[in-house]
Amino acid sequence: MTSPVIENVRRSLGRSAKAALDVRPGIRDPRLAESADSEEQRFLDEIKKLSGVGGRLSPTELDSALRTLVTEGNVRKATVWETSHLRQLGVTEILNSLGVELVSPNADKHEMAQCDLGITEADYLLPETGTLVMRSSAEKPRAVSLLPRIHLAIVRSEMLRADMHQVFAEAKNSNYLVFITGPSRTADIELTVTLGVHGPKNLYVWMLSE
Amino acid sequence: MRLMSETPTYIGFEEYSEHVPASIPSAVQQATTRFVSGRAARVAEVPEWEDLRQIGSDIRLHTIENMDVYLTQLEEKVLAAGGHVHWAQTADEANRIVLEIANAHDVKLAVKSKSMATEEIGLNHVLEAAGIQAIETDLGEYIIQLAGTGPSHIIVPAVHLKKEEIAAIFSEKLDMNAPADPVELARIAREVLREKFLNAEMGISGGNFLIAETGTLVMVTNEGNGRMCTTMPDLHVAVVGIDKVIPDWESLTVFLRLLARSATGQKLSTYTQFITGPRREAGEFGPKEFHLVLLDNGRSNVLKDPVGREVFKCIRCGACANVCPVYKNVGGFAYGWFISGPIGAILAPQMLGTQTARELPYASTLCGACADVCPVKIPIPTILRHLRRRVAQGDEFAEATLPASIRVTVGLASIALAQNWIYRLGTRVLPALMSIFKRGGWIPRAPYPLSRWTKARPLPPFTANFRGWWKNVRSADSKDARR
Numbered sequence: 001m002t003s004p005v006i007e008n009v010r011r012s013l014g015r016s017a018k019a020a021l022d023v024r025p026g027i028r029d030p031r032l033a034e035s036a037d038s039e040e041q042r043f044l045d046e047i048k049k050l051s052g053v054g055g056r057l058s059p060t061e062l063d064s065a066l067r068t069l070v071t072e073g074n075v076r077k078a079t080v081w082e083t084s085h086l087r088q089l090g091v092t093e094i095l096n097s098l099g100v101e102l103v104s105p106n107a108d109k110h111e112m113a114q115c116d117l118g119i120t121e122a123d124y125l126l127p128e129t130g131t132l133v134m135r136s137s138a139e140k141p142r143a144v145s146l147l148p149r150i151h152l153a154i155v156r157s158e159m160l161r162a163d164m165h166q167v168f169a170e171a172k173n174s175n176y177l178v179f180i181t182g183p184s185r186t187a188d189i190e191l192t193v194t195l196g197v198h199g200p201k202n203l204y205v206w207m208l209s210e
Numbered sequence: 211m212r213l214m215s216e217t218p219t220y221i222g223f224e225e226y227s228e229h230v231p232a233s234i235p236s237a238v239q240q241a242t243t244r245f246v247s248g249r250a251a252r253v254a255e256v257p258e259w260e261d262l263r264q265i266g267s268d269i270r271l272h273t274i275e276n277m278d279v280y281l282t283q284l285e286e287k288v289l290a291a292g293g294h295v296h297w298a299q300t301a302d303e304a305n306r307i308v309l310e311i312a313n314a315h316d317v318k319l320a321v322k323s324k325s326m327a328t329e330e331i332g333l334n335h336v337l338e339a340a341g342i343q344a345i346e347t348d349l350g351e352y353i354i355q356l357a358g359t360g361p362s363h364i365i366v367p368a369v370h371l372k373k374e375e376i377a378a379i380f381s382e383k384l385d386m387n388a389p390a391d392p393v394e395l396a397r398i399a400r401e402v403l404r405e406k407f408l409n410a411e412m413g414i415s416g417g418n419f420l421i422a423e424t425g426t427l428v429m430v431t432n433e434g435n436g437r438m439c440t441t442m443p444d445l446h447v448a449v450v451g452i453d454k455v456i457p458d459w460e461s462l463t464v465f466l467r468l469l470a471r472s473a474t475g476q477k478l479s480t481y482t483q484f485i486t487g488p489r490r491e492a493g494e495f496g497p498k499e500f501h502l503v504l505l506d507n508g509r510s511n512v513l514k515d516p517v518g519r520e521v522f523k524c525i526r527c528g529a530c531a532n533v534c535p536v537y538k539n540v541g542g543f544a545y546g547w548f549i550s551g552p553i554g555a556i557l558a559p560q561m562l563g564t565q566t567a568r569e570l571p572y573a574s575t576l577c578g579a580c581a582d583v584c585p586v587k588i589p590i591p592t593i594l595r596h597l598r599r600r601v602a603q604g605d606e607f608a609e610a611t612l613p614a615s616i617r618v619t620v621g622l623a624s625i626a627l628a629q630n631w632i633y634r635l636g637t638r639v640l641p642a643l644m645s646i647f648k649r650g651g652w653i654p655r656a657p658y659p660l661s662r663w664t665k666a667r668p669l670p671p672f673t674a675n676f677r678g679w680w681k682n683v684r685s686a687d688s689k690d691a692r693r
Contacts (some may be wrong), residue, residue, distance in 0.1 A: 003285070003297040005452060008510035010278040021279045024457050025268035027464055028258060046477075106493035109408055109442055129477045138493030142441050146434060164466065168459040172424055175291065175490050179482040184434040188350035188366055190373050191244055192392035197349055197400055198407075199434025199481070 030165035031128070039127045040157050040207060046130025050182030051195060052203035054130075059208060062154075063094050069117070069204065070098045073150050078117040079103045082139045086154065089208075091119055105141045118148035118200070124167045125159045129181055132205065133167055136176040145180060151200035153180075156208050216332045217301060221546035221558060223569040228665070234370045234541040238362055241369045242532040248475020249529060249583070256471070266468050267587035269461045270523035277513070280422040280455045281504070287425025291487025293500040301331035301507050308333060308414070308447055311501055312342055315445050317411040321403075323429070323436040324348040325416025326526065327449045327505050329361075329548035333414070344414065345406050347435035349399055356383045362542040364528040364550065365473055370541065403435070413439035413497065417450040418526070419465060420502075423458035427485040427502065430469065437481050446488075446497035451505050453522040465525055468585035472527035508561040515607050517596045521556050523586040530580035530590060536573055545570065552580040556593045564601050568611045571597035619659070637675055644671045 002017075010017065033039055040056075047054030057065055069075065078100050080091050092102055103115050120140065124133035132153050136142045145151050161167050171177055184199030195201050253259050273280055285295045298304035304327075312320065320337060322328065322344055334355075337344040346355040353368040354361055357379050361367030368376070373390045380388035380398060388398055415436060419428040427448050429436045440446050456462060470476040489496035513519050531537045531551025542550035547558050547567075555574055559567040571594050580590040602617075604610035610617075626632045647653045652668035655661070663669050 002282070003504075005297045005299055005504065005506045005510060006278050006281050008299075008506065009281065009452065009513060012510050012513035013275065013278065015278060019279070021276050022272060024461070025265060025272055027265055027269075027460055028261065109495070113404065113408055131478060136489075136494045136496065138491040141493055141495045142437070143495040146437050146441060164463040165460065168463065172426075172459045172484075173486075174484070175486045175488075176494070176496060177484040178437065179478060180480070181476075181478045181482075182480050184432070185480055186349045186396060186433045188348070188353065188368055189376055189392040189395055191241060191366065191369065194393050194396040197396050197433045197435075198347070198403065198438055 031163040033127075033160070033162035036157060036160075039160050039162075043125055043127040043130055043160060044205070044207060046127070047182070047203070047205050050130050050203075051185075052130070052182050052205060054205040055207065056209050057206045059089060059210065062089060062091075062206075065206065066091070066094050067098055069150075069152065070095070070100055073116065073202065075100055075116040075150065077101045077103055077115045078119065079105045079107070079112060079115045079144050079148065080119040081105055081121060081141070081144055083121055085121060086119065089154070091154070105144050106138060109143060109147070112143050112147045115148040117150045117152060118144040118146075119152045119154065120145050122153050122155045122159055123171065124161050125155055126163065126167065126179075127160055128163065132180040133171070134178050134180065135171060135174045136178075142176065142178065145178070146199055149196060149200055150202045150204070151180075151183075152204040152206065154206050154208060156210070216335070217330075218546050218562065219566060221562070221567045221570060223544055223546065223573050224662075226546055227540040227544040227573075230540050230544055231370075233372075234362060234543070235539050237370045237372075238541045239538050241363050241366050242538055245365065245473070245475060245528070245532045249472055249532070250475075252471040252475050252477060255477075256467070262464060262468060263585055263587055266464050266525075266585055267523060269457065269464060270525075270586050271520065273456055273461075274453075274513070274519055274522050277452065277455065280457060281452060283422040284420055284425055284455055285504075287422065288487065288500075288502050289425075291425050291500075293425065293487040293502055296501060296503045297506070298503055299506050301505075304331045304449060304503055304505050304507070305333055305336040307503050308449065309336060309340055309342075311445070311447055312337065312412055313340070315411060315499075317342055317445070319406065319410045320344045320412040320414050321406050321410040321435075321439045321443065322346050322351075323413070323415040323431065323439040324351050325414070325449060326364075326548055327416045327451050328414060330451075330507065331449070331505065333449065345403070345410075347403050347406070347433075347439060348431070349396060349433060349435075352399055352403065353379065356380070360543055361548075361550075364526065364531060364542070367542075403438075407435075407438040407442045410439075410443045412445045412447060413441075413443040415439050415446065415448045417448050417454055418469070419462060420450055420455045421457075421459060421462060421484075422455055424486055426459075427483075428462065429483045429485070430466075430479045430481070431483075432474070432476075432480045434481055437483060440483065440485060440497065441495050444498045445501075446485075446499070447501045447503065448485075449503045449505060451507075452509055453524075469525050469527055472525075472529040472583070472585040512560045515560070518556070518560050518593055518607075520588055521553070521560060521593060523588050524553055524557075525586060526553075527585060529583040529585065530588075533579040533583050535575055535577060535579070540573075545573070552590045552594075553588070556588075556590055556597060559597050559601070564597065564608050564611045568601045571595075571601055634677065637677065641672050641675075 044054040377390040
């Protein structure tokens with residue numbers, strides 16, 4: 001049964017129930033990607049402009065980089081996406097060796113909220129805006145990039161896409177998708193920009209060169 | 211100060227704007243100045259900006275003209291994704307629907323992400339009356355909820371409050387000793403609201419767009435409270451106006467590029483979420499149940515008017531308010547409803563009627579700055595004039611609502627201006643009359659209706675007499691010619 005709201009809309013527009021849809025006006029052509037290097041550089045530059053910390057990293061440097069992050073960020077508890085790639089990199093083992101307590105990414109939300117650090121990958125990256133795009137699943141839970149005060153995304157250049165068109169073409173059938181463009185921010189009190197009001201205060205994006 | 215979230219029966223813009231505290235224009239202008247320069251910088255980076263605006267406008271207009279088809283598709287897709295769809299013809303119906311969902315899940319605490327639609331229907335009052343605590347979680351909205359006032363700006367609703375005032379509100383309402391420091395106040399709010407996010411049984415949100423193609427709710431936020439409200443509780447209810455529907459994801463690429471640049475001067479807001487139904491797997495977080503309440507509340511009626519309905523192209527960026535000389539001097543309260551500025555001045559008279567909001571089409575200088583910045587090219591000045599005509603003369607959609615006193619005055623003026631001898635008489639009588647009220651070259655106080663002017667500033671007396679001047683010039687000219 002058609003809702004009375006739709007019927008009222010139809011009547012106001014003077015359309016019949018069988019009225020065909022007009023052709024939607026076209027949009028501009030999608031952006032074309034530049035060279036891989038310049039796309040990667042652009043992405044990292046944007047992260048920096050957003051008050052995030054972006055950098056390139058080889059897998060062998062991961063250990064020391066995590067050590068620095070854990071020490072400087074005073075990280076005691078962490079939660080990590082259980083993806084095959086992060087497992088291959090041995091992220092949880094490194095954290096264990098640093099004495100960080102690990103919480104399952106599927107743990108109860110109250111427990112997740114105790115974490116200082118959440119580590120994710122990303123499904124896509126947008127160079128123009130410095131955006132991380134993430135789908136959601138049991139192995140890639142949404143809360144990991146949201147509840148901890150520090151969010152680290154370990155990403156690879158093959159995740160770069162030229163623009164939103166390409167991302168949407170590949171991901172529009174996901175039940176959940178989030179664009180993360182910098183750390184959580186507000187300017188609600190006297191227009192003073194404050195980071196980390198509800199989401200993470202610190203955003204790190206490490207681009208792995210392999 | 212009045213609470214905004216009740217449907218007004220009369221919006222007295224003139225009266226409200228007279229009672230705007232002096233602190234409001236200066237605070238509002240700090241915000242608008244910031245947003246105007248931020249927008250200009252971001253827009254300058256996009257060479258195809260004008261092209262994008264045109265495409266955005268075309269797609270919104272197309273969606274309005276085919277709204278029935280897109281709403282039908284939207285419903286189908288939300289249901290297919292495992293969500294629930296509710297249609298609300300009125301504000302009361304929408305409130306009842308949300309309340310029923312809450313009661314069915316035994317909800318005691320609800321967390322809310324900023325939503326104009328729930329402001330429009332006054333949902334918070336209804337929930338509170340039913341014993342359900344509904345907490346605003348956008349920092350600005352949270353502050354004004356604690357303060358018990360309305361929003362002064364669409365993007366930064368608490369911009370009229372100084373940090374000392376906010377500290378005092380926090381100290382009183384949260385029973386603590388809050389310092390007057392923005393960073394510290396934000397930290398306190400984070401802690402207090404974190405508890406609410408984790409313990410609420412229901413999350414309530416609005417929505418920036420609804421994608422018909424896949425039944426997807428799109429939400430744009432900066433703080434992360436929108437993500438919290440739609441990720442932590444097991445139940446998510448979104449209340450969204452039917453005008454928010456867009457055809458497909460490809461169209462969305464246009465609107466996402468236009469929205470944040472126009473609103474806050476960002477390329478993209480921090481978090482943009484695309485929610486299609488409830489969660490699929492237990493471990494991924496997100497609600498078990500997703501309800502979409504589609505709100506009509508007078509919108510379908512507005513669609514009858516091909517001129518006025520362009521108001522629904524709006525993507526709620528607030529750019530029109532930021533450049534409006536009237537808004538910048540009165541702030542959000544004076545508009546008397548959930549939406550202020552030029553867009554409010556064309557929306558309220560259409561949704562609430564030109565009886566309730568007959569003053570709002572006149573809350574403008576018709577300077578046209580709003581139309582120049584609108585990312586979807588809403589012809590706001592054209593619609594303002596269209597609605598002024600409706601108020602003054604009536605049209606096929608509504609009868610004239612101008613009070614008799616003004617109609618008689620204007621009628622008399624039009625006779626006087628059309629009759630040469632009355633006009634000539636007036637140019638002699640008026641200066642004589644005015645001289646009675648003259649004090650030191652100005653008229654500091656005049657009788658009604660001129661008193662409305664002199665309340666704010668003195669009136670200069672009419673001293674010029676064009677006819678006399680013209681006569682002198684002519685005779686001087688002819689003397690010159692003879693010489």
